[in-house]
Amino acid sequence: MTTLxxxxxxxxxxxxxHELGHFIAARLVGIPIEEFGIGFPPRIATLFTAGGxxxxxxxxxxxxxxxxxxxxxxSDGEQPVDALTAAPPGRQLVVAVAGPLxxxxxxxxxxxxxxxxxxxxQLDKVAIVDTAPNSPAAExxxxxGDIIVAVDGARVTGPADLHDAIYAHLGEPIRLTxxxxxxxxxxxxxxxxxxxxDGAIGILMAHPLRQASLFETIGWGIKATADDVVQVAxxxxxxxxxxxxTNARLLGYKGMYEMYRQFRAADVQAAQEAPKDAFxxxxxxxxIIVTVSLGVFNLLPLPALDGGRIVIALVELVxxxxxxxxxxxxxxxxxxxxxxxxxxxxxxxEWLP
Numbered sequence: 001m002t003t004l005x006x007x008x009x010x011x012x013x014x015x016x017x018h019e020l021g022h023f024i025a026a027r028l029v030g031i032p033i034e035e036f037g038i039g040f041p042p043r044i045a046t047l048f049t050a051g052g053x054x055x056x057x058x059x060x061x062x063x064x065x066x067x068x069x070x071x072x073x074x075s076d077g078e079q080p081v082d083a084l085t086a087a088p089p090g091r092q093l094v095v096a097v098a099g100p101l102x103x104x105x106x107x108x109x110x111x112x113x114x115x116x117x118x119x120x121x122q123l124d125k126v127a128i129v130d131t132a133p134n135s136p137a138a139e140x141x142x143x144x145g146d147i148i149v150a151v152d153g154a155r156v157t158g159p160a161d162l163h164d165a166i167y168a169h170l171g172e173p174i175r176l177t178x179x180x181x182x183x184x185x186x187x188x189x190x191x192x193x194x195x196x197x198d199g200a201i202g203i204l205m206a207h208p209l210r211q212a213s214l215f216e217t218i219g220w221g222i223k224a225t226a227d228d229v230v231q232v233a234x235x236x237x238x239x240x241x242x243x244x245x246t247n248a249r250l251l252g253y254k255g256m257y258e259m260y261r262q263f264r265a266a267d268v269q270a271a272q273e274a275p276k277d278a279f280x281x282x283x284x285x286x287x288i289i290v291t292v293s294l295g296v297f298n299l300l301p302l303p304a305l306d307g308g309r310i311v312i313a314l315v316e317l318v319x320x321x322x323x324x325x326x327x328x329x330x331x332x333x334x335x336x337x338x339x340x341x342x343x344x345x346x347x348x349x350e351w352l353p
Contacts, residue, residue, distance in 0.1 A: 007260050008061070012039075014103065014291045015063030018298070021102025022095055023066045027051070029091040032083050035067040081325050089316035096309040103295030104225060107288045111221035117279055119209030120220045124157050127208035128178075135202020140189040142178065147208055149184060150177040159205060166191050166200050228288065232296040252347035260286050303335020 016038060023036050032052060037043070039058035047055045052069075068082040084095060128146045131138040148156050151165035152175050166174070171193035177186050191200035212220070251259065263282040271278035298306040308331070316322055 007257055010287055012062050014294055017106055018099045018103050019064040019066050021098040025095045025098030029094050031087050032069040034069045037065045085325055089313040093313040096306045099306050100295035100298045103291045106291045107225040108221045110284050110288050111224045112217050114281055114284055115217040115220045120212045121207035122210050123207055125208050126156055126159055126162050126205050128203050129206050130204040132198040132202035136189040137201045137203045140187040147179040148176060149179050228292045232293050250346050252350045254350040303331045304339050308335060
């Protein structure tokens with residue numbers, strides 16, 4: 001139950017911060033906001049009022065919302081519209097981008113926390129994370145934490161170098177020079193030919209980590225987030241390709257929760273094995289995936305999403321003509337219904353046999 005509550009609270013926080021991005025941008029560009037709500041109605045209480053905005057606490061704790069003030073549409077004074085829709089397209093564009101941007105910034109901050117705690121990768125080195133039982137690496141005495149320095153005297157500058165050097169000598173003895181506890185040692189082993197599923201020598205490898213300055217961790221946080229954004233943005237294309245893996249699919253709330261449980265379980269196991277080094281890195285990575293996915297998803301150029309509002313604002317900016325409010329509302333309504341249907345379909349599919 002605690003795991004479920006943490007999942008719901010964290011997911012709600014990601015959505016709330018997304019809305020906070022919209023709210024901050026709206027205030028900065030002068031769009032009046034009637035209400036900033038924590039959770040969804042019905043309303044429980046008004047927390048306070050400031051700057052003409054009512055801050056409220058609501059009963060359904062699944063995010064939040066921003067409600068612009070209703071104003072005259074400027075034509076006959078009889079048809080009120082919300083202040084965001086009536087705002088110039090440039091201001092609408094700023095507000096629409098701000099929500100997804102907030103999600104991206106959250107991911108950067110979370111990555112900075114990870115890199116500050118664990119260090120940043122040394123891209124020119126390869127460390128052994130684990131060895132497969134009865135593999136050449138295990139029989140040669142290689143251990144997790146060993147850093148592979150050279151193969152047959154040739155320096156290793158990355159995983160690709162190591163892979164090429166090993167697979168060029170399948171079935172032949174090779175000498176691996178490894179660094180262990182500051183000392184270099186050399187072992188001899190024979191890569192298996194043909195290689196089994198766990199590889200020619202049976203190792204799981206990764207870049208070793210080193211401590212870095214705050215500015216360096218910020219750079220790494222930006223880079224890692226950018227990589228995630230690209231990967232998530234490509235995911236819809238992967239789903240549409242006939243060659244995509246059978247397990248590639250859109251996740252509903254049930255699938256996300258199962259994924260969270262797996263990531264959380266990995267952290268719990270790691271904490272049990274090494275209590276002094278306990279750090280919820282997998283849980284943080286999961287919420288990085290969630291916030292990046294939320295940001296990228298909202299940038300899709302679909303009605304009722306931030307991406308749809310961005311498209312409309314760009315059309316108005318380029319054409320220098322406003323799209324009638326009735327047309328915008330109709331487009332958003334159709335998009336909202338279609339989006340709601342898609343979300344229901346994704347979630348129902350996870351529960352049906």
